[in-house]
Amino acid sequence: xxxxxxxxxxxxxxxxxxxxxxxxxxxxxxxxxxxxxxxxxxxxxxxxxxxxxxxxxxxxxxxxxxxxxxxxxxxxxxxxxxxxxxxxxxxxxxxxxxxxxxxxxxxxxxxxxxxxxxxxxxxxxxxxxxxxxxxxxxxxxxxxxxxxxxxxxxxxxxxxxxxxxxxxxxxxxxxxxxxxxxxxxxxxxxxxxxxxxxxxxxxx
Numbered sequence: 001x002x003x004x005x006x007x008x009x010x011x012x013x014x015x016x017x018x019x020x021x022x023x024x025x026x027x028x029x030x031x032x033x034x035x036x037x038x039x040x041x042x043x044x045x046x047x048x049x050x051x052x053x054x055x056x057x058x059x060x061x062x063x064x065x066x067x068x069x070x071x072x073x074x075x076x077x078x079x080x081x082x083x084x085x086x087x088x089x090x091x092x093x094x095x096x097x098x099x100x101x102x103x104x105x106x107x108x109x110x111x112x113x114x115x116x117x118x119x120x121x122x123x124x125x126x127x128x129x130x131x132x133x134x135x136x137x138x139x140x141x142x143x144x145x146x147x148x149x150x151x152x153x154x155x156x157x158x159x160x161x162x163x164x165x166x167x168x169x170x171x172x173x174x175x176x177x178x179x180x181x182x183x184x185x186x187x188x189x190x191x192x193x194x195x196x197x198x199x200x201x202x203x204x
Contacts, residue, residue, distance in 0.1 A: 002035050002089040004128075004135020006073045006158055010036075013050065015068045018060070023050040024074060033077040033091070037159075038133030038170045039063050040077070040091025062093045064168040073133040073159060087128035087135035088175050095119050097131070099167040100145060109150040110139075111163070115171060117144045121181060122173035130172035134158055 010024035020036065028034055028051055032043045041053035055063075077091075100112040113131070115123070123129055125141050134154065140147040155161045163169070 001078050002040070002075050002091055002133075003078060004087050004089040004130050004133065005075065006134060007075050008073075009071045009158070010050065010074045012069050012072060015065075018055045018057070019044070019052055020055060020068055021047070021050065021052040022072065022074070026051075026074060026076060028076060035073070035075045035077070035089070035091045035133050037063070037067055037072050038089075038091065038130050038172055039093055059093075062095075063170050064096050066168070067132070067159075067170075071159065075133055087130070089130050089133075089135055089172060090175060091133075092172060093170045094122070094173045094178070095171050097169050097171045099163050099165055099169065101165060102163065107152065109152075109155060109160075111148045111150050111160075112145050113148065113169065113171075114145045119171070119173055120144065120146075122177045124174060124177055127174040127177060129174060131169050132159055133170070134160070 008024055008026055010022040010026070013021040013023050015021070028043045028046070030043055030046060033040055034043060034053065036053060039059060041055060041059070043051050044054045045052045095116060097113040097115040100114045103110040120141060120143065123138055123141055123146050125138055127138050129136055129138050129146070131148070136148050138146050139149050150160055
């Protein structure tokens with residue numbers, strides 16, 4: 001599990017086939033889970049100046065692979081006892097969104113992201129969403145898009161400062177919304193009882 005707080009901007013040394021090698025100050029152990037641009041991956045080798053991770057064919061079909069160059073966001077998985085500061089993030093990318101517009105408001109930026117309408121039910125207003133590994137709050141939801149408000153430090157210290165119209169981003173939707181849709185969709189085939197509703201409530 002992750003929090004969606006970026007710990008470092010690592011540099012891509014190489015990316016080919018299913019292997020991504022990074023130059024980073026973070027020193028993981030072999031087999032550690034680490035989120036790269038929001039995608040949970042496993043460390044498969046340790047180098048003197050960084051580490052390498054492996055991407056499965058399934059992962060490669062769900063992420064914006066063109067962004068695995070230059071700088072990338074990294075966040076190590078949480079450890080038991082760590083302070084929980086961000087949102088609950090699994091590192092499971094649901095879909096790829098596209099930046100529609102970025103508007104400078106002086107002390108913040110409004111960013112509108114287009115997304116397939118299939119995923120809109122999983123993006124509740126004021127709920128959490130993860131963009132390339134950054135946990136954020138959704139300010140407004142539209143038919144096939146949503147609006148974020150980005151503060152200046154996020155623009156300076158993350159890849160958001162490089163985004164422009166047409167940039168594709170990895171999206172992980174709200175984990176609770178995802179689970180609720182699955183439960184309710186599975187339950188739709190039968191009449192819900194009060195016991196069913198109590199059970200669903202107890203899960204959260």
